[in-house]
Amino acid sequence: MATTEASEHAHKYATLLDSLQDAANLYPKPEGLKYSYGTAGFRTLANLLPPVMFRVGLLAILRSKRLAGATIGVMVTASHNPEQDNGVKLVDPSGEMLEPLWELHATTLANCPSTASLLSTFMTLVSHLRVDLDQPANIVYARDTRPSSPGLVEALEAAFRAFSDGAKVVDLGITTTPILHYVVKATNDKSGESGIPTQEGYMKRMAKAFKTLIGNRGPLAPLHVDCANGVGAFALEEFSKHIGDLLPFRPINTDVKTRGALNFQCGADFVKTKQALPPSVAQSGVLSKPDTRGCSFDGDADRLVYYYLRDGKTFRLLDGDKIAGLVAMYIKDLVGRARMHENNEPLKIGVVQTAYANGSSTKYLKSRNIPVRCVPTGVKHLHHAAQLFDIGVYFEANGHGTVLFSPSCLTTLREFQPDSPESANAIKQLIALSELINQAVGDALSDMLLVEVVLAYRGWGAEEWDAGYEDLPNRLVKVEVHDRSQFVTIDAERKLQYPTGLQDHIDDAVNKFELGRSFVRPSGTEDCVRLYAEAKSTADVESLTTMVTDLLTYYGGP
Numbered sequence: 001m002a003t004t005e006a007s008e009h010a011h012k013y014a015t016l017l018d019s020l021q022d023a024a025n026l027y028p029k030p031e032g033l034k035y036s037y038g039t040a041g042f043r044t045l046a047n048l049l050p051p052v053m054f055r056v057g058l059l060a061i062l063r064s065k066r067l068a069g070a071t072i073g074v075m076v077t078a079s080h081n082p083e084q085d086n087g088v089k090l091v092d093p094s095g096e097m098l099e100p101l102w103e104l105h106a107t108t109l110a111n112c113p114s115t116a117s118l119l120s121t122f123m124t125l126v127s128h129l130r131v132d133l134d135q136p137a138n139i140v141y142a143r144d145t146r147p148s149s150p151g152l153v154e155a156l157e158a159a160f161r162a163f164s165d166g167a168k169v170v171d172l173g174i175t176t177t178p179i180l181h182y183v184v185k186a187t188n189d190k191s192g193e194s195g196i197p198t199q200e201g202y203m204k205r206m207a208k209a210f211k212t213l214i215g216n217r218g219p220l221a222p223l224h225v226d227c228a229n230g231v232g233a234f235a236l237e238e239f240s241k242h243i244g245d246l247l248p249f250r251p252i253n254t255d256v257k258t259r260g261a262l263n264f265q266c267g268a269d270f271v272k273t274k275q276a277l278p279p280s281v282a283q284s285g286v287l288s289k290p291d292t293r294g295c296s297f298d299g300d301a302d303r304l305v306y307y308y309l310r311d312g313k314t315f316r317l318l319d320g321d322k323i324a325g326l327v328a329m330y331i332k333d334l335v336g337r338a339r340m341h342e343n344n345e346p347l348k349i350g351v352v353q354t355a356y357a358n359g360s361s362t363k364y365l366k367s368r369n370i371p372v373r374c375v376p377t378g379v380k381h382l383h384h385a386a387q388l389f390d391i392g393v394y395f396e397a398n399g400h401g402t403v404l405f406s407p408s409c410l411t412t413l414r415e416f417q418p419d420s421p422e423s424a425n426a427i428k429q430l431i432a433l434s435e436l437i438n439q440a441v442g443d444a445l446s447d448m449l450l451v452e453v454v455l456a457y458r459g460w461g462a463e464e465w466d467a468g469y470e471d472l473p474n475r476l477v478k479v480e481v482h483d484r485s486q487f488v489t490i491d492a493e494r495k496l497q498y499p500t501g502l503q504d505h506i507d508d509a510v511n512k513f514e515l516g517r518s519f520v521r522p523s524g525t526e527d528c529v530r531l532y533a534e535a536k537s538t539a540d541v542e543s544l545t546t547m548v549t550d551l552l553t554y555y556g557g558p
């Protein structure tokens with residue numbers, strides 16, 4: 001009997017390897033290229049990606065089988081990058097980014113030079129990672145609006161089909177990155193507390209929470225939303241059907257058809273880097289009217305920044321740091337009003353930032369007794385640090401972020417017996433907040449609603465929000481260097497360990513300027529190092545940036 005079983009197994013694996021071989025032969029890896037799973041998965045020119053997609057498909061199946069059939073997500077997107085780029089990343093069952101160890105396996109598979117080496121690496125991974133190939137595999141995948149995405153999805157599907165015992169796959173089609181993360185999390189959460197695992201479930205849950213939180217403060221003043229000519233346009237349109245006039249949207253840059261329009265001179269990344277309105281928004285004049293606010297999504301709708309024109313003229317950016325400040329103070333207020341600490345430990349609220357956070361924002365939070373932690377760039381670092389608080393607010397300055405409620409905090413909130421109507425109301429709002437905010441990942445749509453909730457609660461417009469603190473003038477520039485891997489950071493990327501000696505020179509430069517700060521780190525998504533500088537005056541920032549750029553040219557030039 002055992003022998004029959006063993007031979008059945010052997011036959012099954014031989015059949016699988018045959019079918020993998022046939023499929024893999026259609027997706028050879030170009031010679032000389034080195035792919036790497038970076039800050040946000042694989043990201044490069046779309047035409048270089050089909051072999052990577054195929055191999056990512058294999059890894060997604062291995063990951064799901066390794067986790068006894070838990071649903072894994074695959075998102076095809078290059079976010080705010082230009083339209084000719086594309087990318088892919090895997091989403092773990094909790095809706096979080098792929099476990100870092102598996103990022104290495106993804107890189108290894110992607111770089112196998114031939115079908116033979118791919119198959120043998122695949123089998124080595126099966127054995128080292130103790131993957132039982134007889135386990136089921138469940139995958140959910142989606143793509144953004146890029147013209148290259150359908151072709152890349154085909155390569156992914158070819159990998160799924162190679163498993164003849166059938167990976168169970170669900171294609172969400174064109175949707176936002178955060179919706180995919182939500183669906184993955186909700187699918188795996190059998191308690192149902194994370195919501196119904198569909199796009200409709202996502203929309204309804206958020207709409208219900210939004211209505212609860214706005215209460216009778218609506219309808220709100222219209223909001224101008226720049227959709228970066230990307231998938232956020234669809235999500236916004238769909239969501240508006242669920243809330244009607246409670247918050248009227250005025251969408252801009254919703255052209256997902258014209259070639260080259262995606263992220264071109266618009267979107268959250270453009271606004272944050274240029275520190276200016278998208279020309280389309282400026283020309284439309286819509287923000288010149290008093291008390292008007294606008295916001296921008298990025299190409300896959302997981303980043304958000306707000307802005308307005310002071311006195312109808314001067315551009316004022318309300319970025320991820322400003323959102324974190326607004327939201328943290330609001331949550332602190334609600335928790336205070338809930339008056340839970342008399343019977344329970346006080347809920348720990350904290351904010352997680354990266355070194356790119358404006359120095360003024362950190363000072364603002366600390367002066368209001370909100371603990372602040374600094375971690376390396378990349379959502380996974382922020383996410384994990386935020387999980388250490390009962391309510392952890394995390395935002396990258398570029399507008400990617402969310403607020404996490406720990407499971408024990410949610411239980412405490414649900415079980416708490418309030419002793420006053422004010423406390424009961426605050427508890428209700430906190431619970432609704434945990435349903436409004438995407439608990440898996442940063443989400444432009446959900447974060448935008450969160451900002452609107454806080455502004456309505458405070459009775460503020462953008463200007464009052466902005467008044468909390470004044471950003472220090474700052475610059476973020478890319479510097480091309482011969483080999484960015486020579487740049488090694490420590491202290492949450494705030495200092496360079498290598499090249500030896502460079503940090504001392506940066507420190508000397510920084511010390512010349514009042515409130516000066518500057519750091520350099522290799523990008524995880526582009527072939528460059530990034531230089532950040534801030535100081536008390538714009539002229540000082542310019543000088544500091546020039547000094548550090550010169551140092552980089554000396555230490556890292558070709």
Ligand SMILES: CC(=O)N[C@H]1[C@@H](OP(=O)(O)O)O[C@H](CO)[C@@H](O)[C@@H]1O
Pocket residue numbers: 039040079356377378379396398400522523524525526530
């Ligand atoms: C300074 C900056 O904005 N860096 C971005 C950028 O990473 P880099 O590793 O800096 O290329 O892309 C990441 C993925 O979108 C994002 O998480 C991060 O914040």
Ligand SMILES: [Mg+2]
Pocket residue numbers: 079080298299300301302303
């Ligand atoms: Mg994005």
